[in-house]
Amino acid sequence: MRPPIRVLPQEVASQIAAGEVVERPASVVKELVENALDAGATQVSVEVVEGGRRLIRVADDGCGIPEDEVELAFQRHATSKIADTFDLEAIGTLGFRGEALPSIAAVAQVTMVTRTQDAATGTYLRLAPASGGKVARERRACSSGTSVAVSDLFHHVPARLKFLRSPTTENGHIAHLVTQFVFAYPQVRFTLKVDGRTLIQSSGSGDLREAVAAAYQWEVAQSLLAIEKDPRQEDSRLPSGVVVSGLVSPPALSRGGRSYMSFFVNGRWVQSRMLSYALEEAYQGFLLSGKHPIAILLIGLPHREVDVNVHPTKAEVRFVHEREVFGAVNGAARRTLAILAPVPQMTRVAAPVPSGEGLPLALGSGEGVLVSPVISPPSSSLPVLRVLGQVANTYIIAEGPQGMYLIDQHTAHERVLYHKLRTQLAGRGVERQGLLEPLTVEVTSRQEELLQVHGELLFQYGFEVDHFGGRNYLVRSVPALLSVKGDTAQVLQRFLDELADEKEPGDWAQKVAISLACHTAVRAGDTLTLSEMRALVQDLEATDQPRTCPHGRPTMIYLSQSQLEREFGRR
Amino acid sequence: MRVSCLQENLSKGLGVVGRAVAGKTTLPMINNVLLSIDQSRLKLSATNLEIAITCWIGAKVEEEGAIAIPARLLSEFVNSLPNERIDMNLSPRQRVLGLRCARFEARINGMDAEDFPPIPMIDEASIISLDPVGLRSAITQVVFAAATDDTRPVLTGVHFRLEGNQATLATADGFRLAIRKLSLATPVAEKMEVIIPARSLSELNRLLGDETEPVQLAISAAKNQVLFRLKNVVMVSQLIQGTFPNYNQLVPQSYQSRAVVTVSDFQRASRTASIFARDGSGIIRIQVTPGGELSPGRMAISARAEEYGDNTGEIDATVDGEGAKIAFNSTYLMDVLGVIDEEEVALETTSPSSPGVLRPVGSESYLHVVMPMFVQW
Numbered sequence A: 001m002r003p004p005i006r007v008l009p010q011e012v013a014s015q016i017a018a019g020e021v022v023e024r025p026a027s028v029v030k031e032l033v034e035n036a037l038d039a040g041a042t043q044v045s046v047e048v049v050e051g052g053r054r055l056i057r058v059a060d061d062g063c064g065i066p067e068d069e070v071e072l073a074f075q076r077h078a079t080s081k082i083a084d085t086f087d088l089e090a091i092g093t094l095g096f097r098g099e100a101l102p103s104i105a106a107v108a109q110v111t112m113v114t115r116t117q118d119a120a121t122g123t124y125l126r127l128a129p130a131s132g133g134k135v136a137r138e139r140r141a142c143s144s145g146t147s148v149a150v151s152d153l154f155h156h157v158p159a160r161l162k163f164l165r166s167p168t169t170e171n172g173h174i175a176h177l178v179t180q181f182v183f184a185y186p187q188v189r190f191t192l193k194v195d196g197r198t199l200i201q202s203s204g205s206g207d208l209r210e211a212v213a214a215a216y217q218w219e220v221a222q223s224l225l226a227i228e229k230d231p232r233q234e235d236s237r238l239p240s241g242v243v244v245s246g247l248v249s250p251p252a253l254s255r256g257g258r259s260y261m262s263f264f265v266n267g268r269w270v271q272s273r274m275l276s277y278a279l280e281e282a283y284q285g286f287l288l289s290g291k292h293p294i295a296i297l298l299i300g301l302p303h304r305e306v307d308v309n310v311h312p313t314k315a316e317v318r319f320v321h322e323r324e325v326f327g328a329v330n331g332a333a334r335r336t337l338a339i340l341a342p343v344p345q346m347t348r349v350a351a352p353v354p355s356g357e358g359l360p361l362a363l364g365s366g367e368g369v370l371v372s373p374v375i376s377p378p379s380s381s382l383p384v385l386r387v388l389g390q391v392a393n394t395y396i397i398a399e400g401p402q403g404m405y406l407i408d409q410h411t412a413h414e415r416v417l418y419h420k421l422r423t424q425l426a427g428r429g430v431e432r433q434g435l436l437e438p439l440t441v442e443v444t445s446r447q448e449e450l451l452q453v454h455g456e457l458l459f460q461y462g463f464e465v466d467h468f469g470g471r472n473y474l475v476r477s478v479p480a481l482l483s484v485k486g487d488t489a490q491v492l493q494r495f496l497d498e499l500a501d502e503k504e505p506g507d508w509a510q511k512v513a514i515s516l517a518c519h520t521a522v523r524a525g526d527t528l529t530l531s532e533m534r535a536l537v538q539d540l541e542a543t544d545q546p547r548t549c550p551h552g553r554p555t556m557i558y559l560s561q562s563q564l565e566r567e568f569g570r571r
Numbered sequence B: 001m002r003v004s005c006l007q008e009n010l011s012k013g014l015g016v017v018g019r020a021v022a023g024k025t026t027l028p029m030i031n032n033v034l035l036s037i038d039q040s041r042l043k044l045s046a047t048n049l050e051i052a053i054t055c056w057i058g059a060k061v062e063e064e065g066a067i068a069i070p071a072r073l074l075s076e077f078v079n080s081l082p083n084e085r086i087d088m089n090l091s092p093r094q095r096v097l098g099l100r101c102a103r104f105e106a107r108i109n110g111m112d113a114e115d116f117p118p119i120p121m122i123d124e125a126s127i128i129s130l131d132p133v134g135l136r137s138a139i140t141q142v143v144f145a146a147a148t149d150d151t152r153p154v155l156t157g158v159h160f161r162l163e164g165n166q167a168t169l170a171t172a173d174g175f176r177l178a179i180r181k182l183s184l185a186t187p188v189a190e191k192m193e194v195i196i197p198a199r200s201l202s203e204l205n206r207l208l209g210d211e212t213e214p215v216q217l218a219i220s221a222a223k224n225q226v227l228f229r230l231k232n233v234v235m236v237s238q239l240i241q242g243t244f245p246n247y248n249q250l251v252p253q254s255y256q257s258r259a260v261v262t263v264s265d266f267q268r269a270s271r272t273a274s275i276f277a278r279d280g281s282g283i284i285r286i287q288v289t290p291g292g293e294l295s296p297g298r299m300a301i302s303a304r305a306e307e308y309g310d311n312t313g314e315i316d317a318t319v320d321g322e323g324a325k326i327a328f329n330s331t332y333l334m335d336v337l338g339v340i341d342e343e344e345v346a347l348e349t350t351s352p353s354s355p356g357v358l359r360p361v362g363s364e365s366y367l368h369v370v371m372p373m374f375v376q377w
């Protein structure tokens, strides 16, 4: 039997981490879905209109609220989930503060319709902050479960309203959030509708891989590796009883951002640097720098081992034995990679360039003299350079009238491509190469949002993409600069992910050009022929800012004739 | 092992198998060439685990034996010797090969022949005989259109189909498609389809050189390897597993405009245009105008570089159907024009955004489809 809703005693209430509960539409969705899950729902549907500003509706088939407790649910510190401080130390539900509904009702109009299994009729309650609370209440026939509709969010809170991003951005956050619930509760059927369009529909079959397929691409879901069990798990000698399960990507599959790494602690989606680090550390040597794994990691441990009462929106948790959790996550990923991917592709992660002036270049050993390369102002043009060769398949050595140049082939090519793209865009438009057979690309719901919003921009940059059905899109043409080499689908996806990670608005056209240039440029490690290197250097000479890449990294190091002479003791 | 042969032959043989020596590898063994004796001939073998090449050279054998020797070192040494007899000597259970030629002598440390990766052998029961000249031209006409990045591994190969008395070779890289048919002297018993790495066929083409005797082809029972037997050389290549796209559906069935031009004219005009196209993505624009009562049809080939200017070249064309406009990547155009042996070629187009087809005039055996670039006219 579900305990009744009661107002928490003052000494309990005061121990609850306080702060802003509702920051943005996604926070409302989070609180309502958590309530639905706490109510034992097997089906949860989420509907948003205009990025959640107009309407957010969450409906579940859970236990419902008895007629006489409905108003109570909207009172601060009123909850059915805990009763005393003792309970606070071992929280087994997603909610426990009795804060969510009152906080939402303070900043938006809320309508709740709810019925318990055994009640003959349900309750309809409507609250509006402008009218100081309750505006309507009546008995109503309805199916058992609860449906909460939140409209006019922040309508009366101009300070908050101002910080709301575009509906697309807010929808992106919501889709990302619902995706996380889909992963954490594969046994629950979730539906997410945005402006009438179904973005996510999970089967609720209980199979995690199926849940992943519902939110990411099917192919991704298929290629993820299942976490190998800890051999110690069997004889329950596990310290602090941490159990890690879930799916992680094989080394060949990676993403440009961290948003594909999801961690759940006892069914709660959490953000934690410690957990990210524990996972990524296991991939050390498997992934290039700047690449991140895809992971859905479910961490289970006794409720007493984790404190969820540390963050107002419960996005962070504290582990009583942090080291052990780190070890368990790190070990789980290592084990899985070691067993299932026995051939590591050793790619050393380059040490970061020490910040400071320019790139120091050490010459000679022992007494190693540090020569600060002279990097002339970015606008100055380049002299004509004669290419001599390639070092480490990464740098081009060239000779100029005044000395020697070491050119980073990747950043240099980035600059060249960026320049060409921008020139083409400003002129007759980016040159497009048609595909003999349209390429089918399956995108995630988040990527889809971006595709729809920035479709025009992508088109201008040479991608002709048509909707095909479901989350499948057909690519009919690609920027001609890209057709020479590269995995079109991957470039497109990486590129959408990068846009998804963009927090700031800014100049999208430029962002797109930078991202495209970056993803299609030759990489460090690519062997180049002498003529390819010559062409690259010539193209670089023709750009307006040959000395830096569009991200601002240097493309070259210059060592003057006189520096060389000094180094060799000729002067 | 005691064996003698001519410097010239050994040098040539090492050159042939050297193509299969892995360049840089962490497996030191496959930087080696395996020397062994096979029925009074000296047998050289090398493999990079994708292809294996074996070559036999005439020799005087006094004692059998085998050893693996660093390939680079051996061939550089042999190449520098005068063209005289080379005596090779390997004491039993030793791993140092002694070489003597004229007044030069060398001792090279080798590795145990036992450790050399096995050179795949194929049961050559169902051998297919191919004309070396036809095979060479077929490979030349298709390999360049294979994909070079391995996003879709099957596209880095040449689809090789044998059916009845015909072999069909096809490649596609997402932007273009090349199909070449080759007739067989004797029909094959059963239909066969395999995907051979384009790289392997390029190597085979080099080996084919001036070969005049029929080349024999055999496919392993497991369908994972293909063997080509030349006069004194055998090459075995791994096959690419997977399904090759059904390319026939990508070949346009009709056209709005068909322009027949002289290949060399077309080539010259394209080459000239490509100088101006180099700046951007290499766009070459083609404009076909049908002839009138008095004027012949023509094809204008042009390119422009944003900052430098533009150029146009015009050539005569026999036009069937309407006029046409289409733009191609200059590399793709030059690639295909470079492999057409016939004097004339037909360019068939339907619209500026649908694939163009190039067919040599007077030959049904070759076909090339290229996707255009979408440009503003």
Ligand SMILES: Nc1ncnc2c1ncn2[C@@H]1O[C@H](COP(=O)(O)OP(=O)(O)OP(=O)(O)O)[C@@H](O)[C@H]1O
Pocket (backbone or CB within 6 Å): A005, A031, A035, A036, A038, A039, A060, A062, A063, A064, A065, A073, A074, A078, A079, A080, A081, A094, A095, A096, A097, A098, A099, A100, A101, A102, A145, A146
């Ligand atoms: N969808 C629902 N189904 C059944 N009961 C619900 C539902 N939503 C809310 N309740 C009841 O209303 C109470 C108050 O909900 P509210 O979200 O405000 O607080 P909470 O979930 O207890 O704690 P928290 O503030 O941490 O979310 C809950 O304790 C629960 O009893």
Ligand SMILES: [Mg+2]
Pocket (backbone or CB within 6 Å): A031, A034, A035, A094, A095, A096, A100, A101
């Ligand atoms: Mg709650």
